[in-house]
Every structure is written in C-alpha cells, then in structure tokens.
Amino acid sequence: MRYSLSTHTDGSYLSLDAYSSTLVHREDVDSGTRYIRIIGFNRGKTSRNISFTFNDVEAIYATVQPTGNSQILVPDIPIYNNGNGIDIYASLRQSVLAWNIPQNIEDLIVLDQGIVTGIVISNITANLSAQPLLIHVTDSRRSDTDVDPSKGSEAILEIHQTNGSVSVQVIESGYNLESGNLRVSLNSGIHIYGDIFSD
Numbered sequence: 001m002r003y004s005l006s007t008h009t010d011g012s013y014l015s016l017d018a019y020s021s022t023l024v025h026r027e028d029v030d031s032g033t034r035y036i037r038i039i040g041f042n043r044g045k046t047s048r049n050i051s052f053t054f055n056d057v058e059a060i061y062a063t064v065q066p067t068g069n070s071q072i073l074v075p076d077i078p079i080y081n082n083g084n085g086i087d088i089y090a091s092l093r094q095s096v097l098a099w100n101i102p103q104n105i106e107d108l109i110v111l112d113q114g115i116v117t118g119i120v121i122s123n124i125t126a127n128l129s130a131q132p133l134l135i136h137v138t139d140s141r142r143s144d145t146d147v148d149p150s151k152g153s154e155a156i157l158e159i160h161q162t163n164g165s166v167s168v169q170v171i172e173s174g175y176n177l178e179s180g181n182l183r184v185s186l187n188s189g190i191h192i193y194g195d196i197f198s199d
Contacts (some may be wrong), residue, residue: 005036009107013191016040018133019087024192030083033198036115038074038090040192044158045169046132048091048190054079055086061093064190065076073192075197092188099129106182109137116155121166124159133186139173139181152177158189164177 005025007014016022025036040049042064052060062073077084092098101124102108108120118135131180139152155174159166 001198003035003198005038005196006193007160008053008193013193016050016090016092016188016190016192018092018186018188021091023060023087024052024090024194025086025088025196026040027079027081027086027088028070030081033078033080035078035165035197036074036088037072037197038113038192038194039070040064040190041068041070042189043068043156043187044132044134045171045190046158046160048088048131048188050090050131050190051093053089053091060144072151074194075198078127081189083093087174090190092190095127098127099133100125101186105135105186106137106184109179109182109184111177111179114152114176114178116157116170116172116177117173119159119168120159121159121168124134124166126159126164128161129162132158132189134171134189136175136187137184138185140178150176152181173188177195 007023045066047066048064050062051058062076109116110118135157137155142151153174156171158169158171
C-alpha cells in the first residue's frame, strides 16, 4: 500500500523553511513497520545540505544538487511505530545564527529601470555553516490574483557564502518593480514531497 505524507494536503510540494525545522511527516497511529521515501528539488543555483530528524535524532544527511530535477533524498527507509508516534523533520544543515541579515532587506535591493540587478551585501554576514538562501522580491501593490502588467513581477536572487564571504546571483530579474513598493521574503529554495509504503 502507498500513502501520502501527513503534510501532503493539496498536491503541492512542501517548502523547507529557511530558518527552522519543517515537519515532513507525522506517524501517529500504531502502524508497525512502514517505509518512507522523500524526494526533493533545489530551485537555486548552488547545492544545499539538509538533514532529517526522526523523533529529535538527526539521522540522515543529504545534499540537494542545483539540477532543477527531483532527487531521492531518503530512499525507502524503514520506520517502526510502536504506538508512541514518529515525527520526521527536515532542515537546512546550518547553525541557528548562520545568517545575519538586516530587517530592512527591501531597502538593500538594487533596481535599474524596474529590474533587480543585485543586493547590497555589505551588511549581510554569514558563518561557515550558512546554506544558500533565495530572496524573493515581489511588488507589494500586487495581490495573489492581480494580473495588472503595469505592476512588478517576481524577481529571485540567491545569496550564498564561500569561506564566510557572501556573494549574490540574480536568478530572475523581474520587471516594473519600484523602490518603496517591494515585498521581500527569504526561502530555502528546497521543495520536497514523498510517500509512505507498507507491505
């Protein structure tokens, strides 16, 4: 038999949080031995190291390559639930203080005629454990269902560190964006889904 992950609710991928652990699956019934397979892909341009925790024990490490294709991260691992439940979390493999990013990050976005060309990185610091992050820039005037072409489109940048030195790459530059009307969010760039199997 094949089952969906407990967090799989609407057919979409589960986005891995940039700063905290993300619940991937909760096994809360006395199901005996079942098997879990987790697949993911990396939307960024550089690889990311992630870890999977089974009931507070860091058990599996994986590197998600920037291929844009789905990759098996957890290959049919048996999980045995004796009725006490099993919680499986995933997170970027980095320290809690890996990144130091100013609160006013939207003020650091560099625009040229409505197009994102970069970000001022002089006030952004990272330690050696910091995993790459995606910076999503959208037009704060646009709602989810707004199709007005005069408003800005989404831009995506990736920040990463090499030996503690921060650099940035523009993945999508967007258009019609305006300073003062920017909405910025940080994302891990990792999206996962999976299955539960039983004999």
